[in-house]
Amino acid sequence: MPGVNRRSWMQPLDFAEGSGGPLARTWSRLVDHYLPYLLLGLATLLVHRADTLPLAGAALAWLLLTGPAVPRRWRSHGITLAVSFAGTLTLASLLMFQDVLFLVFMLTCFFGALRLKPAPLGVLALATTSLLINTIGAGGPGEALSTEPLLWVTIVAVQTGAIGFGTVVSRKVSEQNEARRAALEQLEAAQAENAGLHRQLLTQAREAGVMEERQRLSLEIHDTLAQGFTGIITQLEAAEQDPGEWRRRVATATALARENLAEARRSVRALRPGPLDEARLPDALKAVAERWAQRSEVAIEFTATGTARPMHPEIEATLLRVAQEALSNVAKHAGARRVGLTLSYMEDQVTLDVRDDGSGFDPARRGDGFGLPGMLQRVQRLAGTLAVESEPGAGTAISASLPAIGAA
Incomplete structure (x- = not known):
């Protein structure tokens, strides 16, 4: 079929276990495990006829035999699903021939048809279920199709198309929701990682700032105290070597010491060079x-x-x-x-x-x-x-x- 890949064509129509989001998988398990028994019990209570009980009991036994009694690894196998659907549809049809109210139980077959694979088999099962559930009350498929074929074919086609299309759309929406949920989780994880990186960068920035400030302070000390002390030592050494100039040299050293002390005090207060004050x-x-x-x-x-x-x-x-x-x-x-x-x-x-x-x-x-x-x-x-x-x-x-x- 053009535009449809083989893998999607072979997939079932429903939310099979393992596809869709958590909500879809939970709903699928509820439908598979409990809905058939619930609808069978409800239909039996509504009919309330003793002659229907043997066939209703047989339907219950069939549900148990093809459900919980089957090993888990075989329950989703295509053959198992097809056999289970065929038996359920047959028993539900016989019950409807006994009393049309058993169409409540027949609704189970729609859900069973949606689980069949490949998809064309599921569509055929949907159409068969629709034909039976609509025509049994009118005397059966043979009589209904012989009297008003166009009407019943239209009803079956519309119902089959609506259920199949609605199921496909619902599955796509569920898959999109699941993808959005996964993307949101990834985004939250990325945000958490970014927050950690941000904290790490802040720590590194603080450490770098501390190191830069230490270097700046070392430069300030070198440019004030170290240079001043160097000048003082130079003047005192010159005074020692030239006694005739010692008074001027000492006076220069003293002035330099006072200037250096004032510069150091200014640097401690604001770390701004004193001459620029x-x-x-x-x-x-x-x-x-x-x-x-x-x-x-x-x-x-x-x-x-x-x-x-x-x-x-x-x-x-x-x-x-x-x-x-x-x-x-x-x-x-x-x-x-x-x-x-x-x-x-x-x-x-x-x-x-x-x-x-x-x-x-x-x-x-x-x-x-x-x-x-x-x-x-x-x-x-x-x-x-x-x-x-x-x-x-x-x-x-x-x-x-x-x-x-x-x-x-």
């Missing part, structure tokens, strides 16, 4: 450059280009820390005579350049301390870039570029 970034960088030049005795030139405008606090703090770290590295390692510090405001980024004419180094062989790696980490955390150009004997140039995110 009361000054714009260009002014803060200029002040840092001047204090550094006084301590290191190295000439420095600060230049700001472009239109200066307030940047996001993290942007300004990062540029200031990069400048402090770069200048600290120059003082400790470069042996430079001149340093250039340039802050450039552009449309979409802000750039800080630090250049010196010192001894230089090989960038590929730089150490793993908190110098260049720390600056790189700070800049990359804000989606910026850090470029380092240097070679032995040719000085060093460091350029940090950050997105020009304005202050709120």
Whole structure:
């Protein structure tokens, strides 16, 4: 048959056990196990004639013999179902010939026909049941078809088609409901899994946040306390080596210690660089450059280009820390005579350049301390870039570029 696959054509019409949803399977078991006995008992009570009892007893025995007495593994076999249906239909027809009220029991045959397979056999069984249940009261199939064949054929065809089509539609609806139920269960399982993943991601995010905050604090401590202590030690060592300058060196070390203490207190309170508390970034960088030049005795030139405008606090703090770290590295390692510090405001980024004419180094062989790696980490955390150009004997140039995110 075109458009119908062989597997569906061979399936029974009803909700056989194992098909449809739980409700359909429960209804199928109730119909199979209890409805025939219920309808037979009801019809016997309605007729209430002693001469029908032997045949009703035979029908009951047949139901038991082809039902509970059959091993479970054979009950759904096609031959078993066909034999059971044929016997039940025959006994129900004989009972109807005795009294038409036994059509109540004959209704059982409709359900039995729907369980037959393949499907064409079920349709034939439906048509036979419909023919008998409608014509026995009119004298039987032979007499009814001989007097008004068109009427009875139409009734049988309409009833058979309605029952078969309704059963198929009901099965499809049940299968769709079962599919929706399974999809809903899968969705609930996926939601539960997503909730678990969400909790896991939150935990990982918190751990990552803690780690990032630790790294940020370590950088802040390095850029404040560590640099300050380095400057103090440098001044005290210079005072020890040059007694004639010890008063100025000690005074510089004392001022540096006070400045470092104030910076540490500010960092503890807000972790925002102290020079930015009361000054714009260009002014803060200029002040840092001047204090550094006084301590290191190295000439420095600060230049700001472009239109200066307030940047996001993290942007300004990062540029200031990069400048402090770069200048600290120059003082400790470069042996430079001149340093250039340039802050450039552009449309979409802000750039800080630090250049010196010192001894230089090989960038590929730089150490793993908190110098260049720390600056790189700070800049990359804000989606910026850090470029380092240097070679032995040719000085060093460091350029940090950050997105020009304005202050709120």
